[in-house]
Amino acid sequence: MYLSSVSRPVSDPPDAGPRRRRLALVSGNVVALGTVSLITDISAEMVAAVLPLYLVLGLQLSPVAFGVLDGVHTGATALLRVVGGFVADRFRRRKLVAGVGYALSAVAKLGLLLAGRSVPAIGAVITVDRLGKGVRSAPRDALITLSTPPEALGRAFGVHRAMDSVGAFLGPLAAFAVLLVVGQSYDAVFVTSFCLAALAVVVLVLFVRERPTGTAADGPDEPRVSVREAFGLLRSRPTRRLLLAATMLGLATIGDGFVYLVLQRREDLGLRWFPLLAVGTSLAYLVLAAPLGVLADRIGRLPVVVGGYVALGATYLLLSGPAHGWPALALTLALYGAFYAATDGVLIALAGPVLPPRLRTTGIALVQTGQALAYLVSSVLFGLAWQAWGPQTAVRVAAVAVVGVLVVTVLLLASPFRPAPRKVSP
Amino acid sequence: MSAMSTRAKLGVVAASAVLLASVAAGYAAIAAEPARTPPPAAAGDQAVTLAPGPRLLAITDRYVSSVATADPAGPRTVSGLECLRVYAAAGTGVCLRPETAWSYQVVVLDAALHQKRTLSVPGLPNRARVSASGRMVSWTTFVGGDSYTASGFSTRTGILDTVTGATVTSLEEFAITRDGRGYRSPDVNYWGVTFTADDNHFYATMATGGERYLVRGDVAARTVETMRTNVECPSLSPDGTRIAFKEAIDADPTKGWRLSVLDLASGRVTATAETTSVDDQAAWLDDATLAYTLRQSDGRPDVFSVPADGSGTPRLLIPGAESPSPLT
Numbered sequence: 001m002y003l004s005s006v007s008r009p010v011s012d013p014p015d016a017g018p019r020r021r022r023l024a025l026v027s028g029n030v031v032a033l034g035t036v037s038l039i040t041d042i043s044a045e046m047v048a049a050v051l052p053l054y055l056v057l058g059l060q061l062s063p064v065a066f067g068v069l070d071g072v073h074t075g076a077t078a079l080l081r082v083v084g085g086f087v088a089d090r091f092r093r094r095k096l097v098a099g100v101g102y103a104l105s106a107v108a109k110l111g112l113l114l115a116g117r118s119v120p121a122i123g124a125v126i127t128v129d130r131l132g133k134g135v136r137s138a139p140r141d142a143l144i145t146l147s148t149p150p151e152a153l154g155r156a157f158g159v160h161r162a163m164d165s166v167g168a169f170l171g172p173l174a175a176f177a178v179l180l181v182v183g184q185s186y187d188a189v190f191v192t193s194f195c196l197a198a199l200a201v202v203v204l205v206l207f208v209r210e211r212p213t214g215t216a217a218d219g220p221d222e223p224r225v226s227v228r229e230a231f232g233l234l235r236s237r238p239t240r241r242l243l244l245a246a247t248m249l250g251l252a253t254i255g256d257g258f259v260y261l262v263l264q265r266r267e268d269l270g271l272r273w274f275p276l277l278a279v280g281t282s283l284a285y286l287v288l289a290a291p292l293g294v295l296a297d298r299i300g301r302l303p304v305v306v307g308g309y310v311a312l313g314a315t316y317l318l319l320s321g322p323a324h325g326w327p328a329l330a331l332t333l334a335l336y337g338a339f340y341a342a343t344d345g346v347l348i349a350l351a352g353p354v355l356p357p358r359l360r361t362t363g364i365a366l367v368q369t370g371q372a373l374a375y376l377v378s379s380v381l382f383g384l385a386w387q388a389w390g391p392q393t394a395v396r397v398a399a400v401a402v403v404g405v406l407v408v409t410v411l412l413l414a415s416p417f418r419p420a421p422r423k424v425s426p
Numbered sequence: 427m428s429a430m431s432t433r434a435k436l437g438v439v440a441a442s443a444v445l446l447a448s449v450a451a452g453y454a455a456i457a458a459e460p461a462r463t464p465p466p467a468a469a470g471d472q473a474v475t476l477a478p479g480p481r482l483l484a485i486t487d488r489y490v491s492s493v494a495t496a497d498p499a500g501p502r503t504v505s506g507l508e509c510l511r512v513y514a515a516a517g518t519g520v521c522l523r524p525e526t527a528w529s530y531q532v533v534v535l536d537a538a539l540h541q542k543r544t545l546s547v548p549g550l551p552n553r554a555r556v557s558a559s560g561r562m563v564s565w566t567t568f569v570g571g572d573s574y575t576a577s578g579f580s581t582r583t584g585i586l587d588t589v590t591g592a593t594v595t596s597l598e599e600f601a602i603t604r605d606g607r608g609y610r611s612p613d614v615n616y617w618g619v620t621f622t623a624d625d626n627h628f629y630a631t632m633a634t635g636g637e638r639y640l641v642r643g644d645v646a647a648r649t650v651e652t653m654r655t656n657v658e659c660p661s662l663s664p665d666g667t668r669i670a671f672k673e674a675i676d677a678d679p680t681k682g683w684r685l686s687v688l689d690l691a692s693g694r695v696t697a698t699a700e701t702t703s704v705d706d707q708a709a710w711l712d713d714a715t716l717a718y719t720l721r722q723s724d725g726r727p728d729v730f731s732v733p734a735d736g737s738g739t740p741r742l743l744i745p746g747a748e749s750p751s752p753l754t
Contacts, residue, residue, distance in 0.1 A: 060725060117721075117725060183458055199442055199443055203439055206438060
């Protein structure tokens with residue numbers, strides 16, 4: 001079942017070892033995690049697709065009430081993500097912590113049934129769902145890095161993210177299929193979604209392994225990771241650079257909502273076609289994730305990440321440039337999808353080997369938290385720029401920001417493995 | 427677990443899948459809505475008409491119907507027209523109804539409920555209004571997921587001039603003056619239009635930056651300007667002097683809304699005797715009485731009425747109905 005055998009410490013630099021021919025496929029653990037993500041994403045997107053219908057037509061809630069539901073507790077999610085990552089490292093139970101995250105989201109689907117028309121209860125259920133999502137992603141990505149030799153990480157994340165987005169693609173279709181069969185019974189969608197989420201947990205329990213056998217780095221004799229050691233991550237220069245770069249890159253991202261809004265306005269698209277913009281982007285993401293992951297293993301992860309942000313900058317330029325019409329629209333969405341494909345998994349593939357295996361979940365959680373907070377800040381900043389200068393200028397400013405951030409990122413990450421950098425830190 | 431063979435694990439997964447699939451299928455079978463009953467034939471010898479008269483228009487069990495103003499809880503005339511929201515004035519009606527299983531359309535109706543015009547709209551039906559003369563039509567829908575908060579919710583409000591055919595697909599195209607100065611922002615949302623007697627000016631709610639404003643708009647000039655905050659779903663009285671609206675308690679919509687009336691000349695706000703939270707754009711039955719929809723805990727609607735001057739008590743007007751509109 002498991003195709004890879006990791007025979008050397010995974011903390012080796014990715015360009016140090018000889019390439020291995022037998023790594024033509026990804027490890028069984030990655031396939032298992034990809035399957036779990038695929039099923040979970042069908043489940044999650046089913047609910048996401050019908051939630052507006054349910055809240056507005058089923059429960060007759062008003063938009064402001066829905067805005068309350070949207071009060072994302074970003075701070076709490078961020079904290080819990082890091083704490084979850086640390087617990088996973090300390091007790092070497094990454095699978096367990098990931099499993100708890102998946103189970104929380106599964107239970108939340110049933111919670112929607114029980115919440116009825118109570119807005120606070122629905123808000124609480126949605127929060128639980130997001131907490132589950134926050135808790136599971138770092139240990140899941142850590143498991144992927146720990147089950148894959150460093151030189152094949154790009155491919156592994158590419159395959160995982162592609163499977164993940166297939167699920168996201170199928171979710172809305174599944175939801176509408178259920179509604180087609182049962183009429184306006186949203187409950188049936190929630191129950192179906194719960195059953196899928198539960199199946200994903202079963203697959204995780206049976207097929208995902210805590211870690212491949214025979215890796216020395218955190219065998220049973222190793223001392224446990226302490227809080228102090230976790231904080232030590234922040235004192236390590238490569239980790240700090242990585243965190244800084246990931247956060248800066250997050251700041252250059254204005255967010256899907258804004259991209260689609262600008263696109264819809266400038267192309268004067270019928271509002272009904274609006275949801276298709278996201279579909280176009282995820283299609284490009286789905287198709288490109290695996291090939292770009294493989295490319296990252298061949299030519300290096302940093303060049304692919306840089307390429308991804310170049311694609312993002314080009315997306316912004318197209319958004320504010322003179323080209324109009326369907327070809328320009330398709331190119332914009334393709335570039336935007338390529339940006340995701342070249343950065344989402346590849347950045348973690350880049351980060352993984354920099355982080356010590358003992359603290360990898362904590363480290364990945366920190367990277368993801370830094371990015372999540374940066375997204376929040378950048379969307380607020382972009383909103384302000386829009387108010388001050390209007391959408392076109394705001395997007396051009398964002399394009400300039402991409403270039404600036406990219407230069408800093410390359411300077412930060414081009415040599416994170418040099419043993420003792422001579423430079424005086426700025 | 428490690429003792430289990432791959433074959434055994436696959437068996438467990440297959441068994442779980444079968445079990446969970448039957449749970450889902452079983453629940454779906456129980457929860458499935460019975461096949462839709464065909465619309466009940468028009469009771470009595472008359473069909474629903476939008477011609478002005480002493481009747482109230484409403485939606486009962488998804489179909490447009492009318493009752494006598496003198497006996498609103500009494501016998502009702504039910505049409506075969508399925509709508510989620512309806513409103514009518516001077517023989518013109520607007521109906522927001524399903525087009526396919528997941529898209530909706532605005533239908534402009536003549537007095538005999540015949541379609542005069544249809545427009546596909548994005549999102550889910552929320553508000554519908556017709557100007558007193560029957561010339562101007564407006565609607566609001568919710569659109570999921572296109573606000574910049576990623577999973578946020580936004581609204582789209584459109585206006586149609588039935589005489590010229592001119593359509594504003596979204597009020598977001600209009601220039602905004604906020605507190606005397608030009609303003610723009612990606613998070614602007616509009617809902618709940620009510621027209622003045624000149625068929626050009628209107629009032630509506632504009633939300634931006636966490637505030638909800640009463641705005642006065644001009645269709646010809648394509649402008650809106652803010653008037654005051656914490657006014658939602660305005661509804662102009664037939665004499666044009668007052669606006670009924672829902673006022674968020676302590677300016678916090680999470681605490682619910684008090685149905686209130688704003689006197690435009692003095693700026694004074696009077697709360698009505700309705701203390702239950704009202705989430706509706708009220709309709710004026712006459713210059714002294716408001717009608718609105720309240721929902722029971724299971725979501726079933728009832729139409730209530732209450733005096734507009736803060737006196738009296740709320741009264742159950744049309745049981746089991748929603749979207750009330752006087753036929754004036």
